[in-house]
Structures are given as C-alpha cells and as structure tokens.
Amino acid sequence: MRRIAEDGIAQDGVASFPDTQVSPHGQATAEARAAAVAATIARQAVDEADHAMRNWTDPAPGPIRIGSPEHLRMFSNMLLQTHNPYKPAVIDWPKLAPDALRRVTSLPIWDIAVQTEGRASVRVHAFANTVRDPLLRSALEMDGDEEARHKVVLSKLVEAYGIALEPEPEYPVPADPEWGWLATGYSECIDSFAAFGLFAAARQSGFFPEELVETFEPVIQEEGRHILFFVNWAAWYRRSLPWWRRPFYTLKVWRVWVHLIRERIGIAKGIDTGDSVQDANFPMNASGALTESLTPGALIDLCLVENERRMAGYDARLLRPDFVPRIARLVRRFVK
C-alpha cells in the first residue's frame, strides 16, 4: 500500500488527494493540489536526472575498438549525456544536530577540497582549449564546468555550516596543459577510489547524517564519471599518437605519477608533524577521522566494492579504471 505523507505525496512520489474535496476551502485545496503536483514533478525530475547520471549505454550496437573514432565518440557522449543539471544554489542543506555539526565542521578537509576543485577546473579548461575535436572538446569543457560546480557546492556547504576558510590562492593556468590534465586525471583516479570507500564508511558509521550524505552523493558519482571518462581518453589518446611520440608520452605519464606519489608523501609527512596540510588529497586527510571503526583491510574492501558499484551502470564496452584497484588488491594481500 502507498503511504501518503502530510504533503499529500505518496511514497512512490505520486500526488494523491481526495477527488471530492469541497468548499469552503476549495481555493486552498486547489492550491495545495497544484503545489503537490509541482513538488511531485520536481521530485520525479530529480530522480530521473539521478538515474540518468548513473546509467548509460550507447544505443549503437556491436563491439568497439579501443582507440577508434567510435570509442572517442562513446566516451565523450557518456560524459555529456550523463550530466546531472542540478543547481548548487538551490541545494537545501539539512539542519544538523549539534554533535553532527561539530563532526562536519572539525574535519580538516574543507580548504583542501575547495582548492582541489578550483585547481582542477582551471587545468581541465586549459586542456580543453588545446583540443580540436568538437565533441571531445565539449566533453572536456563540461568536465571542467562540473569541477567549478563542485567548488560552488562546497562553498555553499561551508557557508551553510559556518565553516571558516583560508583565503583561496591563485590557480595558475599550467604552462603545459597536457601535464595539468594528466595530473588532474590520475590524481582523481586515486582520490575518487579512496573517496568511494570513505563516503560509504561515513554513511555506514553514521559519521555524516543520512540527509547530508544524500545531498552530497551526486558529487561523488560525478567524480566516478570523470575517472571513467579519463581512463578511456588516456587509452584512446595513447593509441592515437604516432609511434615515435609514444615513448615521450609514456615518460610524461611516469613523471606525473612520481609527482603525485611525492605530493602524497608530503601530505602524509605534514599529517605526522601536525603541519597544516593544504594540498590536493582530501580523502587521505579525512580517512583518520572517518574510519576509526574500520581496519585498513576492511576499508580497502569497501573501496573496491563501491568502485564496482559506481561503475556498474555504464556501457560495458568502455574501459574501467583499473590501475588503482589493482594496486589496492595487491596491498590488500598484506594488510588486515
């Protein structure tokens, strides 16, 4: 049986009012009915956009060759067609109980998170400006716009809960846009994988209240779409290079990885020495506070399960982020 809430909206989202409501409150009833219908339509639109961002299959049948023009079209369309058009300005941040508010505001991640999104947006747009293919370019522009929107979402969250931020630094346009794009892409592959597990841990443990988890959920899924797009772009790009450029490109990718590993070692040292750590990896900083009840092994398992779940709805012909999960599985053999 459908349960009808006080606002006249059934749990399945369909407005439900008695057909034979009579005056003297006829006017008020009509207005209430119109409001309920409008709320139902709005809720259904939100649910549909949420489903569409998580589930996408290219209608063109048959196998595709990785690195082909069809592959390029597929991963670009995946990003463009799963865009969720939510507006950060209208997000209704839930009121938090005092202890939940204290937990949220005391996390040492908000400066880092805002700055990471700001930097990512500049880097992705800088790379988009170098791309000639119109479809790929518009997918990259959308990716950069979504990073800018993440920054707005975080800024609104910070404002809603009265969290004071450091002044933001400048986000310089990288001298080598390809380097900036690779650094952002591979960095997101690490951070999103960790964030998937940490976010699930925060939900399971009640560290974050359920309403806040729900409000923030689309941002995490968006990062999942970004890394899916990135790994497919990386595979396509490598194959599209002339043979003589591939060794230079491979070297550049290795340099990016060395840079990212050094960056993370620096962050870990900063945490050990209690320095304020204002750099790119907020999941690492959040992990201590969120996962006290989880063993490292259980957290890795959670990251792996969540990674599978978040990627499951997209066309099976697209490559999946593979490198970080493989490392995680390897590490998992040695930790409890």
Ligand SMILES: [Fe+2]
């Ligand atoms: Fe982001």
Ligand SMILES: [Fe+2]
């Ligand atoms: Fe992203």
